Amino acid sequence: MIKKRGEKMSKAIKGCPIDQTIQAIAGKWKAVIIHVLLHTPVCRFSELQEKLPDCTRRMLALQLKKLTADGIVKKRVYATVPPKTEYSLTSRGKQLGPVIEGMQDWGKQG
């Protein structure tokens, strides 16, 4: 079975809900991005950059793309010069709130 680049590999445990969620927030940045958006409901690209200084532009754009594709993040583009975009959580994204907060609480105790 040959896979194209960028395709999701995980068939994993077929339909395992946990795996779905894992894949949705996996990686070094997605969960943190969601966390930021929970506390700053509407965020421009550059705002996210400021809040995540260790995340490169490339990674930020990439992860936002995946999050958007997964229906977690909404993107709004203003056709102005210079361009302006706004990111926010979808209702489905907001439902991740408790999980993300739980993750933060757990991490703090470590």
Next chain:
Amino acid sequence: MIKKRGEKMSKAIKGCPIDQTIQAIAGKWKAVIIHVLLHTPVCRFSELQEKLPDCTRRMLALQLKKLTADGIVKKRVYATVPPKTEYSLTSRGKQLGPVIEGMQDWGKQG
């Protein structure tokens, strides 16, 4: 900066609690293993294998090792022939319960 194999790469956001948690349950299997252990508090290696048929022995052993190293899973070895091992969650591991369950609930709705 050279790293040995198996060492954690993530400096990420220095000390970000979310990142800590992400790293702790990252990968294709760790969260699912924890989930199994939440529902089957004491589990032999082969039991875990049966419950996770898509996870190879290698991966299972590897992830259990990481989980043990992170203080999430406890391992008990019986020096018998044939060998027998039992895995269970530490108290810290059990604290991940709400997070894991939250992840499952979210995944089910998707």
Next chain:
DNA sequence: CGGAATCCGACACGATACTG
């Protein structure tokens, strides 16, 4: 039974440079 060692391909991530 419960692993560890080795090999290998796929992918995640990062640095850098370029674009509308």
Next chain:
DNA sequence: CAGTATCGTGTCGGATTCCG
């Protein structure tokens, strides 16, 4: 400002084999 293109590297995960 908000991205994309290209490239290089390390890491992850799977297959297989070997060990106490």
